[in-house]
Amino acid sequence: AQSVTQLDSQVPVFEEAPVELRCNYSSSVSVYLFWYVQYPNQGLQLLLKYLSGSTLVKGINGFEAEFNKSQTSFHLRKPSVHISDTAEYFCAVSYSNTGNQFYFGTGTSLTVIP
Amino acid sequence: GAVVSQHPSRVICKSGTSVKIECRSLDFQATTMFWYRQFPKQSLMLMATSNEGSKATYEQGVEKDKFLINHASLTLSTLTVTSAHPEDSSFYICSADPGSGYGYTFGSGTRLTVV
Numbered sequence: 001a002q003s004v005t006q007l008d009s010q011v012p013v014f015e016e017a018p019v020e021l022r023c024n025y026s027s028s029v030s031v032y033l034f035w036y037v038q039y040p041n042q043g044l045q046l047l048l049k050y051l052s053g054s055t056l057v058k059g060i061n062g063f064e065a066e067f068n069k070s071q072t073s074f075h076l077r078k079p080s081v082h083i084s085d086t087a088e089y090f091c092a093v094s095y096s097n098t099g100n101q102f103y104f105g106t107g108t109s110l111t112v113i114p
Numbered sequence: 115g116a117v118v119s120q121h122p123s124r125v126i127c128k129s130g131t132s133v134k135i136e137c138r139s140l141d142f143q144a145t146t147m148f149w150y151r152q153f154p155k156q157s158l159m160l161m162a163t164s165n166e167g168s169k170a171t172y173e174q175g176v177e178k179d180k181f182l183i184n185h186a187s188l189t190l191s192t193l194t195v196t197s198a199h200p201e202d203s204s205f206y207i208c209s210a211d212p213g214s215g216y217g218y219t220f221g222s223g224t225r226l227t228v229v
Contacts, residue, residue: 020167036220043120043222044158045205090157102148102209106157 004093006105013081014113021076021108023091033074034092034102035065044090050074061085086112116142116212127198127228135193135224137208139162143188144210147161148218149181152205164191164208169193 005024013019025031032051036044046060055067065076074091091105117140127133137147145166150158162183163171170183180202182194191210195202206227209218 041205041223041225044209044220045217101160102156102164104159107155111157 004091004103004105006089006108008108009106010109010111012111012113016080018079019077019081019110019112021089021091021105023076023105025072025074025091025093025103027072027093029095029096032094033065033067034094035059035063035074035076036090036092037061038088038107040087047076047089057111060092069102081110081112083100083112083114086110116140116210116219118208118210118221120208123125123222124225125227126155127226129199129228130197132194132196133198133226135195135206135208135226137191137193137210137221139189139210139212139219142210142212144191144212145188147185147191147208147210149183149191149193150207150209152207152223154205158207161193166191179187194225198226200228202226204226 003026007022022105034049035047037047038044047063048057050057050067058064065074067074089108092102094102119140121136147164149161151161152158160173161176164183164185166185166188172178176211180196185191205223207223209220211218
């Protein structure tokens with residue numbers, strides 16, 4: 001079965017410090033990878049996506065992620081976080097053999113501490 | 115950019131009544147839309163795939179008679195929660211593909227509270 005694992009359910013980090021949110025997926029076929037952010041009581045906003053090409057993907061709000069096929073990972077990073085980055089972050093995967101269906105991780109709650 | 119509008123954003127209803135949630139693609143046509151459900155502090159779970167002009171495809175464990183989906187046009191899909199009960203209280207989110215090459219656009223969600 002296809003699955004997405006976000007190992008850290010909660011990540012507290014001080015303001016202006018770097019952060020990495022981890023995401024691993026199971027796959028034996030081609031994948032498309034996404035990171036979404038959800039602010040309280042809101043829908044999901046796309047941060048970045050990997051479809052093909054360069055394994056380092058840059059997104060909005062200073063976030064970037066690196067696709068590592070050998071480790072089946074797609075970790076999200078930001079070199080310096082702001083208070084406004086406090087939110088829930090979801091990793092999502094779409095597999096080439098499942099059409100357009102998305103599989104979401106359980107989410108990581110990022111809390112930026114002043 | 116591609117926008118998916120979801121309405122209402124919040125709704126409170128009495129147990130036993132039905133609630134309709136609308137999902138509209140504002141500047142693109144969507145032959146397929148997706149409905150998700152999110153419980154507090156949990157991830158999104160796909161409930162069903164809405165197909166324009168045909169029956170929706172429901173995920174295993176989702177009651178199709180309780181969660182009625184209608185996709186009557188290329189820009190509108192509706193989810194009706196019939197005979198709602200408190201356990202149906204949840205955050206419902208729809209999404210659609212604007213055709214830009216993956217990266218589905220999500221609606222802002224509907225917070226349903228059944229009292």
